[in-house]
Amino acid sequence: MRNIALSLSLAVGLVSAPALAFPWMVKHDYQSCAVCHVDPSGAGQLTPYGRAQSDVLLQWKLKKPSPEEAQEPSPATRFLWFLDLPEFLNLSGNFRAGALIPIGSTVRPLFMAADLYGTVKVDRFVFHATTGLGLRNVGPAAILPQCGGDTACNAQWIAREFWAGATFADESVMVRAGRMFIPFGLRNNEHFMWVRDTTGTDTNLDQQVGVAASYNGEKLRGEVMGLLGNYQLGPDAYRERGYSAFAEYALASKVFLGVSSLITAARADPLFQLPQVRHAHGMTFRWSPTEPLAILAEANFLAWQQPGRIDRLGFAALVQGDYELMQGLHLIASLEGQHTGQGERGPSFGGWVSAAWYVLPHVELRFDTIIRRITRQAPDPASTGVTLLAQLHFFL
C-alpha cells in the first residue's frame, strides 16, 4: 500500500516528460547552456549546434573516435530525422512514454510528453513556443480544458513555454518576456526530484509568466526573472509573484559554484487558503574531475510564511554522480533529501540508480530504480518504497 502511494506520487510528477537538460555537460567544459539550448539557461529545445552536439557527444558510440575518425553529425540528426530547415526556423519535438513498476504492485503505463517546439530567430530577436498534449495531471501547464479539484482530465492541450526575447552583446545577454522556466538551481533531467519539486522549479510543469534577463559570459552565467504568476492556473489568488534568480561562476576549468534565490508571495496557498510567502535559497556545485565523471550537487534552504501560523522551515538537497561508461551510456547515482516543514518527524531520503542509453539518433532509453523513505507527521509511520521506472524518449 505504501508502495502504491509512493508510486502514485511519482506518477503525478511523471505524467509529463522532463525537458532535455544535461548539467553534466560540464565534463566537456560546456558551462554555458545557451550554446546548445534555445533557453539561455538551459533545458528544452536544442539549437542547431546543440542538435549537432547531441550526435557528436551524446549518442552511443562503442569507441570514442579519434580526430582522424570523427564524422560529421549524421543526417538523421535533422528535424524528423530527415528535414532540413531554413536557418531562421528551428522545429523539434519531445515524445516520452514509459512504465512505472512499483515493487509489489501493478505496472502503470505512463504517457509522459508529446510536445512540439518552435523557434523563430530573426537577427537579434527570438520567438519561442511549445505546444502539446497531456494526459492527466498536467494542470499547471494545461490551457484547455481546466480540471480542478478531484476531477482529472483525460487529455489536455498544454503549453509549457511561449516567450519573445532579444539578444545583446554578442548573445551574452538575453532579455525575455513570456512563459518560461524558472531560473533556479540545477536544470537536472530528473525534474521531479525533491530539489525541483519542493522549490517549485520543476522544468516540466512549473513554468511561470514573467520578465527575465540572462547573462552568459566566459566565467559567469546567471539569470534573474520577475515572476508574474502562472496564468494557466486560477483563480488569481493562487498565483505566486516575486523573483527567482541564479548565478554560477567557474572557479576553475570544469569546476562551477552557483547560488540561487527565490521569494514569491501569493494571496492563497492551495492547502490552507492563506496568504503565503515562499522562500528558497541555495547553492549548486558542478565538477568534472575526470572526463567520464561529473558530480552535481544542490542544497536549498526553504521557508514558508503565513499569517497566524508558525513559519515552516525545510530543506531540499541532491548529490548526483554521472559516469559515462562509454559515449552515450550513462550510469547515474543520486542521493536526495528533503524536509517540508509540515511537522514531519524528520527528513525524507531517497536514492536513485539510473542508466541512460542514447542508443540511436534522437532516441533515449532510460531506467531508474528509485528508493524513497518518506517521513510523515506523527502518528503516521514513515514508509519506504521501491519503484522502477522505464522510459523511451524520442526527440525529433
Add this chain to the structure above:
Amino acid sequence: MTLTSSLKAVVIASLLVVSTALAGLTKAGDGVASFKGVGPAGFKIEGKTKSVDVKDDGKAITVVVGLKDLETGISLRDNHMREKYLEVDKFPEATLVVANDQVTWPEDGKSSEGQAKGTFTVHGVSKDVSFKYKITNSGGTYAVEGEAPVNFKDHGVNVPSYMGITVKPDITILSKFNAKKG
C-alpha cells in the same frame, strides 16, 4: 710556467668563457601549450598539447609547439581545427622566437616577470607579438610561463564557424615549460 703551457691555459680559459656564453636553454621535463577562445552566448574553447620544445641558438630562444596533437576535448572539433583551419599537414608547428635580451633570467630562488616582444608564427604567417612572462629559478631549473593575445585572422587562419557558433578571432595563447641552461 712555460710559454706553451701559458698559451694552453689561455686557450682553455677562452673556450670555457665562450662555451658558457653559448650555453643554450634546453627543455627539462614536460611542457604544455594551449589556446583559449570564446564565441557567442558564453561559448568557450580551449585547446591543449604537450608537444612543446625549446631551442636556443645563443641569440634567440625559440619555443616550438607541435599542432598535430592539439586537442580541444571533442574529436570532430579537433578534426576541423587541424584540417580546415590550422592545416597542420602543411603547417605542423607554431613557433615563438624571442631575443635573449628580451627576458630577464632570475637568480636561483628568485622570479622575474614582465612584458616582452617576439615573433609568433602559425599557419605559415609570422607576426610580432607582445607577451607576458614569468620565470622562476629553482636550483637552476627555470619554470617559464607566458601568455600572448593573438588574432588568428592576422595569420591567415579562417574564422571557425559551425552550426551558428562562430569563434572570435582574438584568442589567447599560453605556454608553460621547464628549462635549464647549459
